[in-house]
Amino acid sequence: MLIVSIPDYCQSQITYSLNVLLKYFLGLDFIISDKVSSCIEIRCQSSIKVLSIDVSFFSGAVDNWLKSDSLPLLPLRSWKPQDDNLRAILVNEELPILYGKGLIVDDGDHVQLGIDIFGSAFFMLSRYEELVVQDRDNHDRFPGTSSLAYKANFLDRPIINEYLEVLWFSMSRLWPALDRKKHTASIRVSCDVDDPFDSLVNKPLGLFKTALMDVIKRKDIILAFKRVLNAIIAPLKIYKLDPYNTFDWYMDACERNGLKATFYFIVNHSAGKIDGEYSIQEQRIQQLIKRIISRGHNVGVHGSYNTYRDGGMIAYEKRQFDKFVIACNKYAKPIGIRQHYLRVDYSVTQDYFERAGYSYDTTGGYADVPGFRFGVCYSFPMWSWLEGRQINLIQRPLIVMEVAAFSLYPPSEVLYKLNILKANCYKFNGDFSLLWHNSQFFLGRKKMFNFIIS
Known part of the structure; x- marks a missing residue:
């Protein structure tokens, strides 16, 4: 059982991130301590060792909730965990830092992580930025190109999974007996x-234009032929040639x-x-x-x-x-x-x-x-x-x-x-x-x- 101390602000949001990362992803039970902390502190029962984790997002957002000032500043800083002897599974050795400074201090019984893992997780999982950034396309959708992940060039990597691995490596270094939940790819x-079914069967002009595009743009004469033949036999409820x-x-x-x-x-x-x-x-x-x-x-x-x-x-x-x-x-x-x-x-x-x-x-x-x-x-x-x-x-x-x-x-x-x-x-x-x-x-x-x- 893990015992977690958290600050006296944003407690519902912090608890959500703790539950998703610790319990849902890692399969670890935890309880929230009555003790108030200036950061997130994780302890394991029957152990004096402590893991302290940065809370830059929550501490900075508490007075700027859902305001642009609470968003990460670009360009993002990066951190090489291996430089601090932290060998977590990563997509790339350079890890983008959404919040925090990206460092680790280890004195044996106390490990301090300078990256805000749980705040960053809340930011991504709750889609916080979509409530702040008002960009929308012609279908009133938040565009991927407006996201922090796209602008900071990490949309192609599951960054919260990487943060989770940093967290797990730090925890397992303090408490080697911990056993995590197994996931299967x-x-x-x-x-x-x-x-x-192709609705063009009842639209002769549309059928002609699409078949023409099959030939000219898609360079697929067979597709054009099937499309036209399908329109001929579709009234017989025969759909085998429907593309x-x-x-x-x-x-x-x-x-x-x-x-x-x-x-x-x-x-x-x-x-x-x-x-x-x-x-x-x-x-x-x-x-x-x-x-x-x-x-x-x-x-x-x-x-x-x-x-x-x-x-x-x-x-x-x-x-x-x-x-x-x-x-x-x-x-x-x-x-x-x-x-x-x-x-x-x-x-x-x-x-x-x-x-x-x-x-x-x-x-x-x-x-x-x-x-x-x-x-x-x-x-x-x-x-x-x-x-x-x-x-x-x-x-x-x-x-x-x-x-x-x-x-x-x-x-x-x-x-x-x-x-x-x-x-x-x-x-x-x-x-x-x-x-x-x-x-x-x-x-x-x-x-x-x-x-x-x-």
């Missing part, structure tokens, strides 16, 4: 079902690699056609969902475009999903959600998810750039800004949306970039979460998908 594959109907191939590829994919379906059309042009009540959609479930894969809700600040609409869509999917298919596994267009407001949306009965959210990636929005590759319980406490809803961070990768990098670099992110997850036995739409398998992308999930 995994790949989480998911598909947002925006367009289960978007890749679901069985998708599941085959996952099963060959021992993976179970999750398919997120749009239940409602709160913003019209931007929410897709299908209904979850359609027979072919019901048959698709039943086929997915019968093969052992999972389904979830793709929250419609206008729901991210509407708790009532979020709850309604969950009820509709239960009615048309769970009840019909006797599906009893925990149900999660990912918002359409990754549209989310982390000042409120997670509370609405929990109240609606979702067990997890996996919206937590950026639409414009791949990387670690929360700074971690582990799932974790989320912070509620409305209630000022930890809630039960679990965040499963999304690391890569393939559309973002292909729009940002040349095709020849995409696989290289994705493998870097995957390797950085695996370094900490974390989860590499990959979103790949069923409609994005043209231009030889099936081969790339197979390679990245293997």
Whole structure:
């Protein structure tokens, strides 16, 4: 049992960070001491040794809460832990310092860490900066390019996992008998079902323009031919040539690699056609969902475009999903959600998810750039800004949306970039979460998908 002393300010926020890092990530039990400390002090029962940890974020933010003055100053300082004989697992020997000075003082029975591990964790896990920085794109999303991680060039590394390793190395040096929770590296594959079938079959002009782009831009004559032929036979309810109907191939590829994919379906059309042009009540959609479930894969809700600040609409869509999917298919596994267009407001949306009965959210990636929005590759319980406490809803961070990768990098670099992110997850036995739409398998992308999930 660990005994932790904390300052007399920001106690709910500090306790949240302690719980996520110590208990949820490391599997260590702890209690908060009645003793007030000027920093965070960790002790182990029956030991006189003490680990003291910087609290620069909390001490500086207490009078500047949610103000720009509480944000880290750029350029960030860096620290080489190995220079202080601290051999933690890191992505790079240079560790960016969000808060603190990045040093360690060890006199045998007392180790002092000059890096604010728990404050930095709260900053990243709660998405503190998104409540301070008002930058939004044309879909009212916080852009990845506006994040500290992007500006300081650490978006491609799970920095809080690295901080956790610094913490663990320091603790295990003081108390060698401590045993941490074991994590297993995994790949989480998911598909947002925006367009289960090519809607161009009923739009001749759009079909002609898209087929023309298949030939000119995508240089794929076969795709253009299939698209046109699909429009001819679709009225006969034959969908084998539909370029978007890749679901069985998708599941085959996952099963060959021992993976179970999750398919997120749009239940409602709160913003019209931007929410897709299908209904979850359609027979072919019901048959698709039943086929997915019968093969052992999972389904979830793709929250419609206008729901991210509407708790009532979020709850309604969950009820509709239960009615048309769970009840019909006797599906009893925990149900999660990912918002359409990754549209989310982390000042409120997670509370609405929990109240609606979702067990997890996996919206937590950026639409414009791949990387670690929360700074971690582990799932974790989320912070509620409305209630000022930890809630039960679990965040499963999304690391890569393939559309973002292909729009940002040349095709020849995409696989290289994705493998870097995957390797950085695996370094900490974390989860590499990959979103790949069923409609994005043209231009030889099936081969790339197979390679990245293997």
